[in-house]
Amino acid sequence: MNSKKILLFLKNNSLLLFLIILIAVGYSISERFLSLDNIFNILRVSSIFGIVALGLTFVIICGEMDISVGAIVSLTSVTVVALQNYYSYFIPERYNYIPSIIFILAIGVLIGLINGFLIGILKANSIIITIGMLSIFEVIAWVYGKKRFISVSSNNPFLEIGKGFIYKIPIPVIIFIILAIVSYIILSKTTVGKYVYATGADDEIAWVVGIKTKKVRLLTFIISGVFCSIAGIILASRMGGSQAFTGSFYLFDAITAVILGGASLSGGKGSIGKTIAGVLVVGILANILVYTGYSWASQQFFKGLLLILAILINTFLNVDKTRTQYE
Amino acid sequence: MNRENLKKFYRYLIDEGIIIILLLALIIVFSFLSPIFLTPNNLINIFLNVAIDGLMAIGVTLVVISGGIDLSIGSVMALSATLAVKLQGIFNIFFAVAIAVFAGIIIGLINGLLVTRAKINPFISTLGMFITLKGLVYLILENKALRTENILYKNITHGKLFMVNFPIWVFFIILIITYFLLSRTILGKRIYAIGGDKFISVLFGLNYNSISLFVYTFSGFCAAVSGIILSSRASMVSPLFGETTMLMVIGAVVLGGVSLAGGKGTVIKSFIGILIFSIIQNAFGLLGFDIDYQMGVWGALLVTIITISDFKEKVLKSNKRNV
Numbered sequence: 001m002n003s004k005k006i007l008l009f010l011k012n013n014s015l016l017l018f019l020i021i022l023i024a025v026g027y028s029i030s031e032r033f034l035s036l037d038n039i040f041n042i043l044r045v046s047s048i049f050g051i052v053a054l055g056l057t058f059v060i061i062c063g064e065m066d067i068s069v070g071a072i073v074s075l076t077s078v079t080v081v082a083l084q085n086y087y088s089y090f091i092p093e094r095y096n097y098i099p100s101i102i103f104i105l106a107i108g109v110l111i112g113l114i115n116g117f118l119i120g121i122l123k124a125n126s127i128i129i130t131i132g133m134l135s136i137f138e139v140i141a142w143v144y145g146k147k148r149f150i151s152v153s154s155n156n157p158f159l160e161i162g163k164g165f166i167y168k169i170p171i172p173v174i175i176f177i178i179l180a181i182v183s184y185i186i187l188s189k190t191t192v193g194k195y196v197y198a199t200g201a202d203d204e205i206a207w208v209v210g211i212k213t214k215k216v217r218l219l220t221f222i223i224s225g226v227f228c229s230i231a232g233i234i235l236a237s238r239m240g241g242s243q244a245f246t247g248s249f250y251l252f253d254a255i256t257a258v259i260l261g262g263a264s265l266s267g268g269k270g271s272i273g274k275t276i277a278g279v280l281v282v283g284i285l286a287n288i289l290v291y292t293g294y295s296w297a298s299q300q301f302f303k304g305l306l307l308i309l310a311i312l313i314n315t316f317l318n319v320d321k322t323r324t325q326y327e
Numbered sequence: 328m329n330r331e332n333l334k335k336f337y338r339y340l341i342d343e344g345i346i347i348i349l350l351l352a353l354i355i356v357f358s359f360l361s362p363i364f365l366t367p368n369n370l371i372n373i374f375l376n377v378a379i380d381g382l383m384a385i386g387v388t389l390v391v392i393s394g395g396i397d398l399s400i401g402s403v404m405a406l407s408a409t410l411a412v413k414l415q416g417i418f419n420i421f422f423a424v425a426i427a428v429f430a431g432i433i434i435g436l437i438n439g440l441l442v443t444r445a446k447i448n449p450f451i452s453t454l455g456m457f458i459t460l461k462g463l464v465y466l467i468l469e470n471k472a473l474r475t476e477n478i479l480y481k482n483i484t485h486g487k488l489f490m491v492n493f494p495i496w497v498f499f500i501i502l503i504i505t506y507f508l509l510s511r512t513i514l515g516k517r518i519y520a521i522g523g524d525k526f527i528s529v530l531f532g533l534n535y536n537s538i539s540l541f542v543y544t545f546s547g548f549c550a551a552v553s554g555i556i557l558s559s560r561a562s563m564v565s566p567l568f569g570e571t572t573m574l575m576v577i578g579a580v581v582l583g584g585v586s587l588a589g590g591k592g593t594v595i596k597s598f599i600g601i602l603i604f605s606i607i608q609n610a611f612g613l614l615g616f617d618i619d620y621q622m623g624v625w626g627a628l629l630v631t632i633i634t635i636s637d638f639k640e641k642v643l644k645s646n647k648r649n650v
């Protein structure tokens with residue numbers, strides 16, 4: 001009886017277990033792992049792909065896939081820098097980040113609308129459409145960014161977004177927390193959130209009970225687009241500039257975070273809380289690998305290996321024995 | 328040709344014709360725009376590209392027909408190229424190539440086991456494999472490109488049989504074998520069956536696990552052979568190999584008309600998709616367009632064609648309610 005209870009607890013909280021193990025491993029490697037500086041460092045690094053993962057959670061719960069997220073981050077980070085350099089001709093440099101950020105958020109909505117229109121309303125396959133969109137966005141970013149690294153002038157207040165602090169907490173982390181709360185409320189506390197789950201679980205039945213499934217799909221892609229553009233703004237500010245293809249790394253991290261969080265690619269499953277746990281697992285893993293002092297290449301290798309292992313254990317713990325073996 | 332056949336022909340043209348018309352249009356337009364386009368040398372160039380990407384496409388086609396997906400092909404290709412070039416310094420060249428192909432087969436097998444035994448979604452497990460192997464390739468190559476001067480190895484692509492380079496022969500032989508495998512053998516029918524409806528096919532007594540395992544292993548084998556051809560053609564291997572391959576090849580396969588939902592498609596369709604991709608790639612070079620735009624044009628083409636065909640399939644022809 002007791003062992004059954006423990007197993008059940010493990011099943012429901014396997015990610016928590018991972019987190020504890022990872023933190024223990026990290027602490028044993030270096031004492032500095034648990035210093036406030038390093039914790040904020042982990043959170044700051046995780047917040048960018050974390051925001052992408054939050055947006056992706058909506059899309060995956062809705063039963064679709066968005067492979068273009070990394071490319072949207074690249075495109076918006078390049079555009080936000082290029083626009084500021086353009087505005088600096090007729091707006092004082094202190095203020096030119098305001099119109100450019102507003103413009104970028106609008107671009108995020110527009111990208112989401114295009115993706116959502118093709119996938120939600122014209123019912124095209126989301127994987128292939130977003131693969132196509134990925135190539136288009138990256139090429140636009142490459143050409144618009146003049147094929148090189150473009151940078152913001154070093155005294156621009158725009159840089160504060162990525163590097164600054166409010167009450168000693170990094171600003172990206174604050175943005176991430178706010179967006180996490182907002183998306184938690186949307187997904188768990190509102191009717192729209194229920195519609196997203198219903199559409200992902202079975203769109204035919206959702207349609208029968210009166211949910212406008214096309215609009216729900218459209219909405220999830222708009223949310224993903226806006227979140228990615230926010231991530232793009234933070235990325236550009238953190239690096240003091242940007243270049244095409246910089247965002248492409250975030251695709252894999254974001255997808256693994258969402259999947260580790262237990263979201264199913266067939267839709268209808270997953271939650272913001274678990275996605276955040278997934279984001280922390282990926283972020284801490286990356287941080288520990290940095291502490292071990294291996295080269296970038298071996299970090300990639302071990303990261304991939306450990307993530308496969310984590311997903312293996314996660315799936316193993318969550319296998320529902322009552323369901324048929326072949327669905 | 329009687330009326331019935333004519334009707335069938337029209338239906339075929341509407342259903343499958345777009346892609347063939349697109350291919351013919353591209354060939355005609357480019358042959359007018361560039362006098363070099365239809366010369367034998369350039370055609371061999373195009374078909375060498377087709378052989379490299381097409382081999383991976385054949386493997387992926389089988390996986391996709393069986394209802395799965397293999398995103399790791401780019402990294403498998405890079406890994407096999409790396410092993411083949413790196414091990415030349417240590418072993419006999421034939422042994423190096425054999426090890427490279429064997430590595431591809433083993434990785435395909437692991438992919439298959441992760442999908443069938445561990446029951447991880449193929450999208451996730453092969454994506455994880457992609458990242459892991461990419462790291463491994465960077466690790467082996469120590470972040471830099473590696474050249475090979477071995478004449479024997481270079482001759483894998485430059486050697487000719489009846490005026491045509493070896494890789495093109497290899498590609499067409501594998502294409503024909505898989506075509507017959509899919510359309511004439513029981514195994515082929517079973518691959519379609521598990522892709523069409525996994526549950527029902529298992530009820531009918533098909534061994535889902537072993538069929539799936541075969542399909543992923545075959546895909547690993549194809550990617551490994553393709554890696555050897557690519558590194559022999561470039562006479563080097565770079566850690567950047569296979570970076571965008573997975574998107575391009577899977578895009579081309581779906582463009583050709585293989586459905587990601589499984590149970591539909593032929594290797595010939597994938598071949599046509601890859602041919603279109605390679606022709607666009609080649610024409611960009613010939614016509615002197617900015618090579619950077621190529622990826623964007625490919626993306627736009629993909630989005631347009633897939634939207635049209637999915638819209639036709641799911642909205643216009645579907646008997647279901649318009650959900």
